Amino acid sequence: MAEKTTVDLGLIAPVLEEYKDTPGSLIAILQKTQATYGYLPEEAIYHIAEVTGTAPATIYGVATFYAQFRLEPVGKHLIMLCQGTACHVNGAELISAAITDELGIDDGETTEDGLFSMEHVACLGCCSLSPVMMINGKTYSTLTPDKCRKVLREIAKEEGGADA
Amino acid sequence: MKLVVGEGSCGLAAGAGAVYDRLAALLNESNPTGAVLDITGCNGMCFLEPIVDLYDDEGTLHRYVKVTEKDADDIYAAVSANDLSSLDRLGITPDDAHFLEAQTRVALRDCGIINPENIDDYIARDGYKAIEKILKTGMTQDDVIEQIDISGLRGRGGAGFSTAFKWRAAKNSEGDEKYLICNADEGDPGAFMDRAVIEGDPHNLIEGMLIGAYAIGASTAIVYVRAEYPLAIVRLEKAIKDATARGYLGDNILGSDFSCVLRIKAGAGAFVCGEETALIESLEGKRGMPRLKPPFPAQSGYWFKPSNINNVETYANVPWIINNGGAAFAAMGTEQSKGTKVFALSGKIKRGGLVEIPMGTTLRDVIFDIGGGIRNDKEFKAVQLGGPSGGCVPKEKLDTVIDYAELGKTGAIMGSGGMVVMDESTCMVSMAKFFLDFTAKESCGKCVHCRLGTKRMLEVLDRIVKGQGEEGDIEKLEELCYAIKDGALCGLGQTAPNPVLTTIRYFRDEFEAHIKEQRCPAGECRDLITYSINKDKCVGCSACARQCPANAITGELKSPFEIDADLCVKCGNCITACRFGAVEVH
Amino acid sequence: MSIKYTIDGIEVIAEPSDTILSSAVRAGVDIPTLCFDKRTAIYGACGICLVEVEGVPKLLRACSARPQEGYVVRTDTDRVVRARKTALELLLSDHTGDCRGPCKLNCPAMTDCQKYVQEIKNGEFKKAVETIYEAFPIPASIGRVCPHPCEDACRRQLVEEPISIAFLKAFAADKVLAEDPYVIPVEPDTGKKVAIIGGGPAGLTAAYFLRQWGHAVTIFDQQPKMGGMLRYGIPEYRLPKAVLDQEISIIEKAGVVLKNNVKLGKDIQFDDIRNEYDAVLLAIGAWTSVPMRVPGEDLDGVEGGIYFLEKLGLGEKPLLGKNVAVCGGGNTAMDCCRTAVRLGAENVYVVYRRTRNEMPAADIEIEEAEEEGVTFKFLTNPAEIYADENGHVAGMKLQIMELGEPDASGRRRPVPVEGAIEDIKVDNVLMAIGQVAKCDGVDGIELTKKGTIVADDMTFRTNIDNVFAAGDVTNRGAGIAIEAIGEAQKAALCINNYLAGDEVRYKKPYFVEDEKTEADFEDREKQQREKMPGLSPEERRDNFNPIYFGFTEEQAKNEASRCLDCGCHDYYDCRLIDYANRYDVEPEKFPGEVHARPIIKVADPISHNPDKCVLCGLCYRTCDQVVGQTFIGLYNRGFSTIVNPMVPADKAATFCATCLKCVEVCPTGAMKSEIPVVRRVER
Known part of the structure; x- marks a missing residue:
């Protein structure tokens, strides 16, 4: 599991400075906070509450409403598996099953070594190349379960090599 | 070169x-x-x-x-x-x-032709001529709205409300400050028209919004882009910067009294934010839960000021209309649906991609002429329009023309442009479940009918695809559908039953096969199918067995292999592994 | 400029700022809603206030829709009712809790056990008795004799033992009887007359209610005193008749006319009563022992157990020999055998064809009978009673039985062991295998094959227009006192409706009920049930003195403090259950995943039960918009949405003003305060 560490709240000071007096900026603040830490750490949320004078309930309300926000750290490789209609029609469910089988993780889970997380995401807009998944910004298209496994094994192999 | x-x-x-x-x-x-x-x-x-x-x-x-x-x-x-x-x-x-x-391109006229990161490319193709025409020839706000009215332009986001009507309402609303908003939260799974416009022709959107802002009297325009479109955001940011530098955005645009700034707000992943009042809540940094209407945004929208919201494609048509006149736009299409419409054609289609055609074209023409028909020459079964708010149109209705009212009669809707084609191997019950799964997950949870109604519908559908359906389930689904349509608070909830209602309407026999015979006619529902190897086709190469994650396939080399149905997890690996088409699904 | 329109035909005047709801409220038209309170902004979540407007294709939310001149608004069309009903059914499909405690629900008279136990815990004894009187009038008597189905259902069993509910009732009733007896409030006279035939628990209960509602009530009874089976079927050591007398006198003081020694068909004629009174309730009970159908049951020395007890109740001293056999395994059998012991019999046998496990008598009765020296002959069945030379009983042959397959009741059926016979020498045989009604003098009343009165179980009406029947005499047969009381209570309601010319049918309200297991109470500290002090077997064997002394006040409070307080505190204020009953919901219609989430400690003294929450948002919106705190908010979305403060309990004080407004506005029992809060909504 990717570890939670104490977060350096100084990292989001510029963000808070920029937005703290602009009404309606909570989502932007949270997006930049997540971009900084990879997720929304509890300390950061209480810090934002204090600086912006927003109730923690409001911040958590927003953070848990939108699919983009995460309250837990994610794995090094975030597999975003498209759940669009075209992907569904072309077998996204089989791809999901293949990932689960290969890595032992379901939607929203992270592998124990912290290497992979899987998230089912809304349509990535590559419908004509379906089914697709995106790993750390790179899109893999016209997947088959087999092709998907190969991609994952390749990444794992590279990671293994880097560790050794 | x-x-x-x-x-x-x-x-x-x-x-x-x-x-x-x-x-x-x-x-x-x-x-x-x-x-x-x-x-x-x-x-x-x-x-x-x-x-x-x-x-x-x-x-x-x-x-x-x-x-x-x-x-x-x-x-x-x-x-x-x-x-x-x-x-x-x-x-x-x-x-x-x-x-x-075979296409007629208005909204997409520059896409794939110009460099979207180069404002000169846009200007070279009559870019910013429309706003220039308005500001330099002294067209009033009413003149602009008049042209839009003549064009017959209706909202391209799905509901198809008259654009001129909305603009006029916002213009006539009392208010020291007004906002013009672009809904680029293209959440419909299976639609990517708006992304293509922003990525391929961002200045067209900016110009369309500028004209709208001028018409209603707004000095701030905001584009709400979904977070899943990073490239679109980057290109739009650059376009805003370039347009501002050239004086198309900012104070006293082109030397006139008209000033307007344009900002981007990135969404954070919530389909319901495509609903205009939820979008406003989200813009204000809140949970994207819809507000009750009335009051409509034209009276009380963003920060409770008069606001106008249209989607990307709607604005993308506007510069063309001003340049060519409303009548030229109205010359295309049908009596009630004017101009062109962009569709994202995908699914089991040979040629998938973006299609812009005049209203009045038949579905058959789009799918078979432009799209080239069904992939692998399978049988066409249905086409899904409008995503989670729309419905499936069956083979018998293929000659329906693209027109708000005509499509509405089929139980589907025009929608924002998702057009997903399905063949004989697509299970319609599973399809209905897919959309309900989507709406249930995306339900904001505010109103009872949507929060619990879609959840309960999903559970019924889930039982059916697992072969655990019961007599009366179809009727229960229909009852829930009508109750949700009547009771849900916003458009997401009110239209959520459409995919289920249309599939029941046209494919009731498939529901019944699942419920009464525990059979999936399309061979898709995993709990209702078995995999086997055709002994006559199998050459005993062991490719399938090597790919089987459950070790369910055994056999000796060069003699036919067998699948142990009890071990099989129906992952489909063997089908892709087999080069002889020997793995069969029943 | 005001707008004129109609709701269900009622003309309503609205101002331009009005919604349909706000103008309807002013016009006195009730439109149900769970999420609207005018102190907060319109929200529109619940979908209960939907109305239909002629010419408008969509249903409108009354809380937000503006009326227009000439609108014809309907709140009662099929479409509106269906939409509201579906909203309620959907809410109930994911709403768990107990509207009422299992004790109350299992009480045939729906006595609010939880409430009076809690009141006893708080030392509010008078209130406790008032609570019991909401259900029936003779608590000190019933507290002593009731086999307490409430305790069978009590959840405290999942920790260790049930609450001693019946004895707590007797305790509170005794205390109030001694100090400041309850006075029945009586409404003004209605001018209607009701005759009740039979002054047992059913008759007394019906009389109590009907008198309370202002009717002139007369009870006729053939015995010298009122009380029926309580007086003539239950021995003094279990129910001192002085207690019963006191409780009956409370009813008499309320103005119920008691006429004893009047036998129907002899002293008065049924037809005369029917003509003289506006309504008649037959509550004559079941006073005849079921015959055993064995040779020798006509012999001298063989008699019905209930007849034996009745004689005793009338002050006769029945003569018994030294050896007595009692046949049967119910409470009457126990009363008979223990009475026989007290009358001096040396060997008392209970002949029962199954084993102790199957005995219908209360456990404590069996236990105490054993202590008093009664010999139980399980798995034996009377085969023959034979006589001595004088024709008097001399002994009894018993067929030895064994248990076979389960029968319809789920108990294993006793089957004879071929040729196994036991012989016991007895001087008397008391038959206590059941009782039936004997309906003499009720000419024209339709009877069942068993001779009981045919009465509808929801209206209690017989085949004769103004005649009702309740208790042991009806087709449902003989049961325990509290069952007769439960019937009488409902029958009284039906009679009251009948007298008012209304629909007479009783309808069982719908309640949300939870299911709990031992695991749910794992963290509870064990605290054993209080032991009732009383006479030792030696002290009680030769007399009819009451065997229990009753709880002390300390014991009672201790015992009451064990109560888990299962039923919802906000039952009477809960709009969800109110609407659910009003719209006649089918709560099981949409089964599916149901949440099971822990209670959230919001801030002392407030807690939140998400499983009762309907997400109307009033709590958090009030906190935000009325109080200006935003201490609580929504968390997650869709089906997983929950109301949550997201502030650790130790930091709560900095954010929460504990104004309790969130509790005040909650339409269900989801928001709870340890300090009492008056629920209040503003429309």
Whole structure:
């Protein structure tokens, strides 16, 4: 599991400075906070509450409403598996099953070594190349379960090599 | 000579970036013919990506498709040698070229042609002429709205409300401050028209919004873009910067009294934010839960000020309408539905991508003429329009014309433009479940009918696809559908039953087969199918067995293999592994 | 400029700022809603206030829709009712809790056990008795004799033992009887007359209610005193008749006319009563022992157990020999055998064809009978009673039985062991295998094959227009006192409706009920049930003195403090259950995943039960918009949405003003305060 560490709240000071007096900026603040830490750490949320004078309930309300926000750290490789209609029609469910089988993780889970997380995401807009998944910004298209496994094994192999 | 690489999101997903980089590296090394390398947005031919357009010195276009990195070397070689004959193998076929030739492009008129990151490309194609015309010829707000009224433009986001009506309402609303908002939260799974416009022609959107802002009297315009579109955000940001630098945005635009700034707000992943009042809540940094209407945004919207909201495609039509006159737009289409409409054609279709056609075209023409029909020559079953708010149109209704009212009669809706084609292997019950799963997950949870109603419907559908359906389930689904339509608070909830109602309407027998016979006629529902190996086709190569994650396939080399149904997890690996089509599904 | 429109035909005047709801409220038209309170902004979540407007294709939310001139608004169309009903059914499909405690639900008279136990815990004894009187009038008597189905259902069993509910009732009733007896409030006279035939628990209960509602009530009874089976069927050591007398006198003081020694068909004629009174309730009980159908049951020395007890109740001293056999395994059998012991019999046998496990008598009765020296002959069945030379009983042959397959009741059926016979020498045989009604003098009343009165179980009406029947005499047969009381209570309601010319049918309200297991109470500390002090077997064997002394006040409070307080505190204020009953919901219609989430400690003294929450948002919106705190908010979305403060309990004080407004506005029992809060909504 990717570890939670104490977060350096100084990292989001510029963000808070920029937005703290602009009404309606909570989502932007949270997006930049997540971009900084990879997720929304509890300390950061209480810090934002204090600086912006927003109730923690409001911040958590927003953070848990939108699919983009995460309250837990994610794995090094975030597999975003498209759940669009075209992907569904072309077998996204089989791809999901293949990932689960290969890595032992379901939607929203992270592998124990912290290497992979899987998230089912809304349509990535590559419908004509379906089914697709995106790993750390790179899109893999016209997947088959087999092709998907190969991609994952390749990444794992590279990671293994880097560790050794 | 000019080389243009299509760099929309799908092009990049298919490998256009590598092609571009390769060409750039080679040209950088040596460029004997002085060829220019450029990019463009998506031209809509997703099925052929990556695409390289080569304009020769006479300006003739040579289109090379499905270009690999290796092909890039050949293209470079041919360009350098000033002899394109060797590239014929990469050239687009006439059949495929028909995909584009059969279209009429208004909203997408620049997509795939100009470099979206270059404002001059846009200006060169009459860009910002429309706002210039308005400001320089002294067109009043009413004059502008009048032209939109004449054009008959209706909202392209799905509901199809009259654009002129909304603009007029916002214009007539009392208020010191007004907002013009663009809904680019294209959440419908299976639709990517808006992304293509922003990625391929961001200035067109900016100009359309400027005209709208002028018409209603807003000095702030906001684009709400979904977070899943990073490239669109980057290109739009650059376009805003360039347009501001050129005086098309900011104070006293083109020397007039009209001032307008344009901002981007990135969504954070919530389909319901496509609903205008939820979008406003989200813009204000809150949970995207819909507000009750009335009051409508035109009276009380963003920060409770009069606001107008349209989607990307709607605004993308506006500069064209002003340039060509409302009547020219109204000349296209049907009595009640004017102009063109963009669709994202995908699913089991031969040629998938973006299609813009005049209203009044039949579904058959779009799917079979432009789209080339069904992939692998299977049987057409249905086409899904409007995503989670829309419905499935069956074979018998293929001659329905694209028109708000005509499509509405089928139980589907025009929608924002998702058009997903299904063949005989698509289970319609599973399809209905897919959409309910989507709406249930995306329900904001505010109103009872949607929060619990879609959840309960999903549970019933889930039982049915697992073969645990009960007598009366269809009736229970229908009852819930009508109750949710009546009781849900916002458009998401009120339309959530549509995919279920249309599938029950046209494919009731499939529901019944699942419930009464525990059978999935399409062979898709995993709990209701078994895999087996056809002994006559199997050559005993063991490819399937090696791919089986459950070790369910056994056999001796060179003699037919067998699948143990108890162990089989129905993952489909064996089907893709088998080169002889020996794995069969029942 | 005001707008005129109609709701269900009622003309309503609205101002331009009005919604349909706000103008309807002013016009006195009730439109149900769970999420609207005018102190907060319109929200529109619940979908209960939907109305239909002629000519408008969509249903409108009354809380937000503006009326227009000439609108014809309907709140009662099929479409509106269906939409509201579906909203309620959907809410109930994911709403768990107990509207009422299992004790109350299992009480045939729906006595609010939880409430009076809690009141006893708080030392509010008078209130406790008032609570019991909401259900029936003779608590000190019933507290002593009731086999307490409430305790069978009590959840405290999942920790260790049930609460001693019946004895707590007797305790509170005794205390109040001694100090400041309850006075029945009586409504003004209605001018209607009701005759009740039979002054047992059913008759007394019906009389109590009907008198309370202002009717002139007369009870006729053939015995010298009122009380029926309580007086003539239950021995003094279990129910001192002085207690019963006191409780009956409370009813008499309320103005119920008691006429004893009046036998129907002899002293008065049924037809005369029927003509003289506006309504008649037959509650004559079941006073005849079921015959055993064995040779020798006509012999001298063989009699019905209930007849034996009745004689005793009338002050006779029945003569018994030294050896007595009692046949049967119910409470009457126990009363008989223990009475026989007290009358001096040396060997008392209970002949029962199954085993102790199957005995219908209360456990404590069996236990105490054993202590008093009664010999139980399980798995034996009377085969023959034989006589001595004088024709008097001399002994009894018993067929030895064994248990076979389960029968319809789920108990294993006793089957004879071929040729196994036991012989016991007895001087008397008391038959206590059941009782039936004997309906003499009720001419024209339709009877069942068993001779009981045919009465509808929801209206209690017989075949004769103004005649009702309740208790042991009806087709449902003989049961325990509290069952007769439960019937009488409902029958009284039906009679009251009948007298008012209304629909007479009783309808059982719908309640949300939870299911709990031992695991749910794992963290509870064990605290054993209080032991009732009383006479030792030696002290009680030769007399009819009451065997229990009753709880002390300390014991009672201790015992009451064990109560888990299962039923919802906000039952009477809960709009969800109110609407659910009003719209006649089918709560099981949409089964599916149901949440099971822990209670959230919001801030002392407030807690939140998400499983009762309907997400109307009033709590958090009030906190935000009325109080200006935003201490609580929504968390997650869709089906997983929950109301949550997201502030650790130790930091709560900095954010929460504990104004309790969130509790005040909650339409269900989801928001709870340890300090009592008056629920209040503003429309």
